[in-house]
Amino acid sequence: MAKLFTAALIISFSVPLLLAHDDWEKTRSIAEAQHEIVMLLIKNKQYDKVLPASKKILTLNFPLNREHQLVDHARLASSALGEQGNYTLAHQLLDEALKAVHNKKSKATLFKEKALLCSKNGQDGQAMKFLEEAVKLEENP
Amino acid sequence: MTMECRIYTESLTALMDGELPPDDTKTIRAHLLVCRSCDAEYRSLLFSYNLVGNIQLIDSQPAAWTVIENRIRTAREKRGFLRRLLFPNIWVPVGALGTLVLVAASVFWFIPSQNKSDTQAMQQILRSYIQERNREFGDGAVRVVNYNPFRDNNRRPKGNPFKTE
Numbered sequence: 001m002a003k004l005f006t007a008a009l010i011i012s013f014s015v016p017l018l019l020a021h022d023d024w025e026k027t028r029s030i031a032e033a034q035h036e037i038v039m040l041l042i043k044n045k046q047y048d049k050v051l052p053a054s055k056k057i058l059t060l061n062f063p064l065n066r067e068h069q070l071v072d073h074a075r076l077a078s079s080a081l082g083e084q085g086n087y088t089l090a091h092q093l094l095d096e097a098l099k100a101v102h103n104k105k106s107k108a109t110l111f112k113e114k115a116l117l118c119s120k121n122g123q124d125g126q127a128m129k130f131l132e133e134a135v136k137l138e139e140n141p
Numbered sequence: 142m143t144m145e146c147r148i149y150t151e152s153l154t155a156l157m158d159g160e161l162p163p164d165d166t167k168t169i170r171a172h173l174l175v176c177r178s179c180d181a182e183y184r185s186l187l188f189s190y191n192l193v194g195n196i197q198l199i200d201s202q203p204a205a206w207t208v209i210e211n212r213i214r215t216a217r218e219k220r221g222f223l224r225r226l227l228f229p230n231i232w233v234p235v236g237a238l239g240t241l242v243l244v245a246a247s248v249f250w251f252i253p254s255q256n257k258s259d260t261q262a263m264q265q266i267l268r269s270y271i272q273e274r275n276r277e278f279g280d281g282a283v284r285v286v287n288y289n290p291f292r293d294n295n296r297r298p299k300g301n302p303f304k305t306e
Contacts, residue, residue: 025293032291057291072290076278112270119267124260131263 024063031057035073042080047089050077054093058100070097071106075113087121108137145172146179153183157190 034057041050054077062070074097081090091114098110111134118127149169155161156169173180278288 028291028293032289032293035289035291069290072277075274076288076290112267115267116270116274127267128260128263131266135266 024066027060027062028066031060031062031069031073035076038073038077039080042077042084045084047081047086050081050089051092051096055096058096062100064103067101067103067106070101071109073097074110078113078117082117082120087117090117104137104140108134111137146176149173149176149179150182153179153186156183157187 034053038050038053038057041047041053054073057073058070074094078090078093081087081093094110094114094117098107101107101110111130115127115130115134118124118130149172152161152165152169156166161169173183
């Protein structure tokens with residue numbers, strides 16, 4: 001009887017964890033594939049499809065401790081767009097990412113990325129503003 | 142006060158000085174007899190007029206002006222040489238202008254230098270961000286092709302893929 005009770009207790013604790021793990025695995029897998037799609041779209045210069053594809057990742061319910069992955073996705077995609085000279089879309093993508101993240105550190109990193117894009121595009125004044133935003137966020141975490 | 146009163150009161154001084162034509166004088170005097178406010182104004186002016194007329198003029202001695210002039214001249218000469226050198230009248234506006242220029246120059250010097258230091262600080266932040274970014278992602282070309290932030294690098298195959306069912 002005791003063994004049965006112990007087994008039931010273990011199962012009752014581990015099932016939600018396993019289910020949560022499965023949920024996360026599903027989300028991660030979708031995001032992984034979608035990121036590849038975004039990067040391929042950028043590579044093939046199909047710019048009109050980039051933002052909707054990226055939004056599919058950004059609207060996934062990412063836990064707070066995984067938010068840095070969303071930030072990395074936005075940084076990589078916007079950087080690739082910047083390298084192709086499409087700064088407008090790069091900024092739009094980063095703006096969408098800024099809406100999706102909640103952590104101040106994540107937001108600060110995205111602002112820095114925007115500043116970097118502006119700096120590469122010769123908009124030093126604008127870059128300065130974004131850096132100031134980033135510094136402000138980092139100073140009040 | 143009617144419009145008529147306003148016209149008549151403007152002519153009261155001329156009336157007292159006897160500068161008005163006889164017809165106008167008659168008209169105004171007739172008006173003063175019937176209008177209390179104009180009459181009061183006239184009496185007040187007349188009082189002042191008489192008062193000024195009764196002031197006695199002082200006879201100044203011819204030597205008085207020479208005395209005053211001498212006092213002015215000696216007062217100017219009393220200023221010492223050093224004082225005149227240090228504070229001549231011409232140096233007051235020149236000094237004021239110089240101070241103004243100095244203040245303006247210092248303000249313009251200070252603001253750009255502050256902006257410059259701010260820009261340098263921001264450039265430093267940007268530079269350190271780029272270094273940090275390069276450490277995370279590596280070089281641009283490699284990064285874009287290979288790196289996927291969502292990839293699970295610790296994933297192990299659950300079973301043997303070649304195992305027969």
